[in-house]
Amino acid sequence: MDLEVSEPINFSSGDQLHLVRKASDNEDGQPKSGQHYTSSPSAGQKQTPGNPKSKADQRAGVYVVQISDENSPDDSNANADNPFSDSSVRRAFIRKVFLLLTMQLVVTGAVVSVFLFWRNLKVWILLNPWFTYALLAAFFVVLFVLACCGDLRRQVPANYILLGLFTVLQGLLLGTVSVFYNAEEVLWAIGATALVTLSLTFFALQTKWDFTLLSGVLFVSLLILLIYGILIIFIRSYWLHLVYAGLGTVIFSLYLVMDVQLMVGGRHYHSNLDPEEYVFAALNIYLDITNIFLFILQLIGLAR
Structure with a gap:
């Protein structure tokens, strides 16, 4: 049986049934009814008697198939449901995320600098540990609200206010951590x-590897790292702390690549962020960067 591409067959209207009937009637290249079909896009075309020496007989068993590039109704509905199918929407989303992230990093750097170079503040933080614990409580409350209240983080200006408050709290926490290190160590970290973040961001944008498939593995690794961190509070060992800092750096570096690919979307397996989730996307990448900073700072402090 030969196939010839000629006139279109509309598979959505049932023309494929006509093609299947013709194929079943022509098993072994001969029609069972002794009649031949002529190629036609219509399912209702009448049969004509065969002539062994006619041109129609030479085309027996030759059927017409055309593959159409038109989208099926399901594909059209899927594209309509996905706002990121419009490239302009995706570009606007990415610009907004990077703008928010840049502002967060600038504010965080300014707050850490105050703790780093104001000696009296350093002494006050060391003498008043309650301040750090109060910051931790407020930090987790705001983080919980941003992570769990989806409607609130999409609502302007509440989402900007919460993100700004979270950024200030994170900067204060990083500042309280930096007082335990020398200024040189903090600057190296x-x-x-910055070097790791830029390198991994460009890698995430250029690579063909899909790191969004690792979301489950990274979540389990994060839980293991959390348990490991609780254990080393009670086990004082230089090497255990060194391994902990190294594992944390690797895990959050992978998280950074995954979150950048989630933000960019496109060909990746998981890219279902809503265009209104720019605050959530900026929050994820910001947390990845700050955690990388903390673990690198630990590595530098242990190395010295």
């Missing part, structure tokens, strides 16, 4: 974090 900032430089290393």
